[in-house]
Amino acid sequence: MHLTLHVWRQADSGSDGRFERYEAADVDPDMSFLEMLDVVNERLQEDGGEPIAFDHDCREGICGTCGMMIDGVAHGPLPGTTTCQLHMRHFEDGDEITIEPWRSAAFPVLRDLIVDRSAFDRIIEAGGYISVNTGSAPDANEIPVPRADAESAFEAATCIGCGACVAQCPNGAAQLFTSAKVSHLGLLPQGHPERHDRVVGMVEQMEAEAFGSCSNHRECEAVCPKDIPIDFIARMNRDFLVAKLKGRHRRS
Ligand code: SF4
Ligand code: FES
Numbered sequence: 001m002h003l004t005l006h007v008w009r010q011a012d013s014g015s016d017g018r019f020e021r022y023e024a025a026d027v028d029p030d031m032s033f034l035e036m037l038d039v040v041n042e043r044l045q046e047d048g049g050e051p052i053a054f055d056h057d058c059r060e061g062i063c064g065t066c067g068m069m070i071d072g073v074a075h076g077p078l079p080g081t082t083t084c085q086l087h088m089r090h091f092e093d094g095d096e097i098t099i100e101p102w103r104s105a106a107f108p109v110l111r112d113l114i115v116d117r118s119a120f121d122r123i124i125e126a127g128g129y130i131s132v133n134t135g136s137a138p139d140a141n142e143i144p145v146p147r148a149d150a151e152s153a154f155e156a157a158t159c160i161g162c163g164a165c166v167a168q169c170p171n172g173a174a175q176l177f178t179s180a181k182v183s184h185l186g187l188l189p190q191g192h193p194e195r196h197d198r199v200v201g202m203v204e205q206m207e208a209e210a211f212g213s214c215s216n217h218r219e220c221e222a223v224c225p226k227d228i229p230i231d232f233i234a235r236m237n238r239d240f241l242v243a244k245l246k247g248r249h250r251r252s
Pocket of ligand 2: 055056057058059060061062063064065066067082083084085160
């Protein structure tokens with residue numbers, strides 16, 4: 001395959017960025033998207049150029065670091081798939097592909113396709129944990145958990161914190177990520193005692209960051225590589241309202 005890439009290059013968050021054009025020749029259809037970029041970078045370096053900076057770690061759809069906008073879609077054209085698990089066979093020979101970093105005020109560009117997602121870390125720090133001592137791993141049946149709750153908690157826990165939901169949202173909202181992190185703990189018995197403090201802390205931190213507000217576009221759900229449904233946003237909003245009615249404030 002021969003592809004033409006239009007890649008966003010930006011030295012750092014304080015510099016202006018621009019698109020650069022690169023020709024990617026002899027691309028194997030079985031390469032992943034990141035492997036294709038590796039080959040482009042090798043050739044760039046051989047020619048004395050600066051490689052395209054992009055984030056990656058596991059390359060197995062687990063770590064959530066590899067996101068980028070591919071032709072305007074977070075993680076590219078294949079639903080339920082991270083950039084690292086997207087293969088070049090989903091493109092056509094001769095395609096022109098535009099590659100950009102996540103576009104969100106809350107995720108400043110660090111370099112080229114790499115953005116700073118530490119706003120997500122601060123939301124987790126505001127309550128995305130269980131602070132009571134839960135002891136060692138209990139026997140499977142010691143704490144009964146309704147099957148529907150267990151399945152729902154597991155579904156929420158598949159969020160890999162990639163940020164595609166924010167990048168695709170026209171408002172740059174972080175509700176899908178935050179609600180998944182609120183829910184996977186709140187649905188289980190061990191997470192229940194801190195349920196209301198957790199939702200207040202995490203939602204108020206989310207609002208303190210540069211994210212926008214949710215207005216139900218559902219773009220987040222459409223691009224989430226783990227197919228997290230927006231039902232969790234409704235659940236988070238309900239929990240937040242109940243917590244506020246109970247007079248809960250964020251713990252300092
Ligand atoms: S909700 Fe989906 S899109 Fe958003 S951070 Fe989690 S895995 Fe990524
Ligand atoms: S590199 Fe880890 S999810 Fe893509």
